[in-house]
Amino acid sequence: xxxxxxxxxxxxxxxxxxxxxxxxxxxxxxxxxxxxxxxxxxxxxxxxxxxxxxxxxxxxxxxxxxxxxxxxxxxxxxxxxxxxxxxxxxxxxxxxxxxxxxxxxxxxxxxxxxx
Amino acid sequence: xxxxxxxxxxxxxxxxxxxxxxxxxxxxxxxxxxxxxxxxxxxxxxxxxxxxxxxxxxxxxxxxxxxxxxxxxxxxxxxxxxxxxxxxxxxxxxxxxxxxxxxxxxxxxxxxxx
Numbered sequence: 001x002x003x004x005x006x007x008x009x010x011x012x013x014x015x016x017x018x019x020x021x022x023x024x025x026x027x028x029x030x031x032x033x034x035x036x037x038x039x040x041x042x043x044x045x046x047x048x049x050x051x052x053x054x055x056x057x058x059x060x061x062x063x064x065x066x067x068x069x070x071x072x073x074x075x076x077x078x079x080x081x082x083x084x085x086x087x088x089x090x091x092x093x094x095x096x097x098x099x100x101x102x103x104x105x106x107x108x109x110x111x112x113x114x115x
Numbered sequence: 116x117x118x119x120x121x122x123x124x125x126x127x128x129x130x131x132x133x134x135x136x137x138x139x140x141x142x143x144x145x146x147x148x149x150x151x152x153x154x155x156x157x158x159x160x161x162x163x164x165x166x167x168x169x170x171x172x173x174x175x176x177x178x179x180x181x182x183x184x185x186x187x188x189x190x191x192x193x194x195x196x197x198x199x200x201x202x203x204x205x206x207x208x209x210x211x212x213x214x215x216x217x218x219x220x221x222x223x224x225x226x227x228x229x
Binding site: 032036042043046051088099102103108 | 145146148155156158159160163165173174209211212213214216217218220222
């Protein structure tokens with residue numbers, strides 16, 4: 001069973017601090033990794049994708065990938081109340097990346113930013 | 116919103132009735148997916164499509180069928196709805212981006228089976 005694990009939270013972080021979200025996956029051949037943000041009652045919104053070991057930064061968001069340890073994390077700097085949402089980690093557990101892959105999702109971490 | 120619409124957005128139906136959910140995209144993407152989202156289970160793949168008339172089963176396909184007669188439309192049918200199919204249903208498309216593909220989701224359909 002290919003699994004993606006996330007701490008369900010809730011994770012509470014003061015406004016302006018760094019929020020750190022973690023995700024581990026079981027399938028070593030996984031090639032691509034995604035973070036989605038989902039507000040209550042809304043659909044998942046892609047915020048980061050990462051394919052190579054190391055860090056990828058986009059504005060206040062940084063995704064970190066460590067394939068040897070099989071984890072991917074998302075850092076949110078200068079957290080804002082609008083960052084309060086559930087964050088879903090998704091993994092492509094296959095060797096290929098042609099567009100037809102079936103992603104495996106974690107159950108999400110609920111993040112609350114405290115003003 | 117990646118040019119994806121879903122209809123209806125909300126539906127209440129009775130056990131045993133057939134239900135069809137529609138996903139429509141405007142950008143001719145080849146790959147389309149249907150997921151359901153339930154508390155404690157996250158997003159689970161029901162069916163997916165590689166192209167017109169080309170579909171396959173996902174993780175939780177029992178009780179569901181799909182059809183894709185046009186590139187832009189992917190239909191999900193519950194032949195005889197059950198209470199266990201009460202859920203939020205999301206359609207997604209796969210879009211080329213840089214070195215890989217990314218999935219983007221539609222707004223969702225909240226289905227209640229009474």
